[in-house]
Amino acid sequence: MTQYSLGFVNEGKSFEIPRWTVKKHEELLKEMIPFDEQVKLGVLTKVNYDKIFHMKMILSSLHEIDKNVTEQQISELHPDDFMELIYAVYNSGKKGIVINNNVDFRQGEKKPL
16 A cells, blocks of 8 residues: 655654545545535535535544544645545545446346446
């Protein structure tokens, strides 16, 4: 796996991003329910919702490595580094699924993975 290093995580030592799983994703979506309501009411924009979601996703993952990481530290990252962390967390542990056979779903044909 890829090694990452941030001065404020794990005392600056290299680390691997913990696997992002369906369970973690679903737990985060549950945490976001109050923000969903704010978007529906027009109190919160979709852009700000996405920023909150990504911040919580990164923070959740980095807390598995170092409980002392704060939102403030993450928010002080360069925007490119923040984006890289979003992709690194979301794709961590991704194996990829390959279908070897052509499937015509319009005809109801399904082949096992």
